[in-house]
Amino acid sequence: MRTPLVIANWKMFGTLAEARPLATGVRDGLKRFKGVDVVLCPPYTALMAVGEILQGTPIGLGAQNCHYEASGAHTGEIAPPMLVELGCRSVLIGHSERRREMGETDELVNRKVHGALAHGLTPVLCVGETAEERRQGLTFTTVEGQLRAGLAGLDAAAVGRLVVAYEPVWAIGTGVNATPQQAAEVHGYVRGLVSELASKEVAQGLRVLYGGSVKADSADALLAESEIDGALVGGASLNAQGFVSIVKKAARGAATRGE
Ligand code: PGA
Numbered sequence: 001m002r003t004p005l006v007i008a009n010w011k012m013f014g015t016l017a018e019a020r021p022l023a024t025g026v027r028d029g030l031k032r033f034k035g036v037d038v039v040l041c042p043p044y045t046a047l048m049a050v051g052e053i054l055q056g057t058p059i060g061l062g063a064q065n066c067h068y069e070a071s072g073a074h075t076g077e078i079a080p081p082m083l084v085e086l087g088c089r090s091v092l093i094g095h096s097e098r099r100r101e102m103g104e105t106d107e108l109v110n111r112k113v114h115g116a117l118a119h120g121l122t123p124v125l126c127v128g129e130t131a132e133e134r135r136q137g138l139t140f141t142t143v144e145g146q147l148r149a150g151l152a153g154l155d156a157a158a159v160g161r162l163v164v165a166y167e168p169v170w171a172i173g174t175g176v177n178a179t180p181q182q183a184a185e186v187h188g189y190v191r192g193l194v195s196e197l198a199s200k201e202v203a204q205g206l207r208v209l210y211g212g213s214v215k216a217d218s219a220d221a222l223l224a225e226s227e228i229d230g231a232l233v234g235g236a237s238l239n240a241q242g243f244v245s246i247v248k249k250a251a252r253g254a255a256t257r258g259e
Helices: 016-029 044-054 080-085 096-101 106-118 131-135 139-150 180-197 200-205 216-223 240-256
Strands: 005-009 037-041 060-063 088-093 122-127 163-166 207-211 230-233
Touching: 005 088, 005 207, 005 240, 016 037, 016 044, 016 240, 037 088, 044 060, 080 088, 080 106, 088 106, 106 122, 106 139, 122 139, 131 139, 139 180, 163 180, 180 200, 180 207, 180 216, 216 230, 216 240, 230 240
Parallel strands: 005 037, 005 230, 037 060, 060 088, 088 122, 122 163, 163 207, 207 230
Antiparallel strands: none
16 A cells, blocks of 8 residues: 655745744644655755754655765755755655756756665656647657656666656646546556556555645545545645645545555
8 A cells, every 4th residue: 555645845935934934834733643654845945944843753854856966066956965964855856847947858857866766865756748748649658758768777676766746737836737537547657657667566556646736625636546646736835734734635535545
C-alpha cells in the first residue's frame, strides 16, 4: 500500500517573516495527525528557518531545485549536499516553471535526478503536457518523453527511490485542475511505463502525485482516485489552514480506497 504524500511547493513566495508563521501553522495544524507523508518546499532562503520549526515532527523538508554537482564553480547554484545539511530529504526536479523559464532540458533534469539520488535526496520528478500538446493529442507522448529521459541511466532500485508528479502545465496556477479522470488516466500511464522501464514491483510502490490547481475543494475528488497517491500543491499551500485541510483529505481519500 502506498502512503499518500502531499507536498507544498511555495515557489518564490516566503520571506522569513512570511515563512515562519506559515510553517508554524502547518505544523500546529497537523499535530498528532498520521497516515499522510507531508513535505514543505520553501525557497532556499527559508529552508533553515522552516527546518527548525519542523524539527521533531514527521513533516519533511524539501527544496524546489538543485544543481547536479556536489560542488563547483556554478555561481548562484545550490548543491545537493548543501540541502542535505539543512535537513532536506527531497527535492523537486524538472518543474514546468523551470523547464519553461530557465530552459531546463530533459537531459539537465536527468542529471539532476542522478545528482539528487547520489546524495540521498528523494527526487520528485515533475512531468506534464502543455495545453497545446493536449489539444494535439500528445499528452502521453510528452509524458513518455519526459519520463524516459528523466529516468535514463537509473536501475530499478534507483527508480524505486523517486516520486513522480504529474502536473499538466495548463492546470498550474490557472484555477482549472485536471479532472480526476484525466489525471488518473495519465497516472495509470506513468505507472505502466515505469513498470516497463524498471519493474512491476517498483511501479506498484511508486507514488505518483497530481499537481495543478489543487485546492481544498478539488482535493476530495482527485485524491479519491486510486491512481492518485497525493498532491503537489502550489498556490493553496501558502495558506496553512487550506493546506492542512488538503492533507487531511488525502488521508480520507486513502481510507475511502481501503488503504
Ligand atoms: P498550483 O501549482 O497548485 O498553484 O497550480 C502547483 C505546482 O506548480 O506545483
